[in-house]
Amino acid sequence: MPFTFEDRTGDLHRSDFDDIYDRMFLRITPYPHVTSGNKNTLAVYVMGCRSTRRKDTRHLDRHPSVLLEFGETRPGLGTIYFTQSPSSSIPIPMHNYLRKTTFFGGSLSRKFRASDGREYKWQHKSIDGHEWTCLSAEGYMVAHYDLRPPSIAVYGVSGNTLTIHEAYSNLCVDILASLTIMRYIAEHGL
Template identity: 45%
Template structure:
């Protein structure tokens, strides 16, 4: 019997924002961030990432076979590391990333951004503001709802990558939005936008 009150512990298999599987350690959710399959790459002019709900655990051959499903989210980035468009495939909603994931204030750096989730609540990503977390997602009361941690290079990893996205129980229904916004935040950090 699966305890559904536990947080989601999604192991990030590679630690790279450009492509990785996020497998929940208790087999409750399986997400993937990937580039478009070769058959679709020509449809996108700029760098593109897709977020999939794969429905199954990744395997060692994950990169040799394309995902078996349509993407849940398409992230089309702009030229020279700029933000582009985020599209939620099922709902048919597309919008500029800068409108979806806005700076927290006019003078805030680009690594502190907020978004309104499907539940109508506002959440904010902050970079290295909580000890041990590379990224933290907080609600309007500054409670941590999710956090992302990379394995420190000096720590050994045994049968695991050591990279983890944790989403606390009251917010697990936002897992797709949390991973989508985290991917955009990591893109911003990598491109020094």
């Protein structure tokens, strides 16, 4: 059974991703402990339980799994940090982490190497019904992100979902981090 995360807000900069079967809960939010002065830093947290609809600050008690430090003064790619512990992190320039699939290809088709050592590719609107699609090197569907069409009314849920196939559930953090960068690239036309 795939992990189906409801993206509570659809907001690139601040949202909770709660699995509808309560197996995993992720949060992306501005990082409150920025030391470099760059206020354009987002953090991905693995949360212990479902988010609430009211202001929730539980992430402040946790160490982020990933930091995404985007361009400081103007929109641009910066650095991604995978943080294994509070005292260590591995910085990777985002343009090296998410590389274009072809030299002259568009920005909205990029590949990345996940924590399992394998390569995956994000594509924008390449498959009908999916805003973003993540494929394995062999062409298998790994994940997809879907935004609720504005014409469809929903009640009590956002209608935005990130679906990660169960075989790739160990990559949930990698997939959310790389998707966030891809959405940032699309939002800013990079």
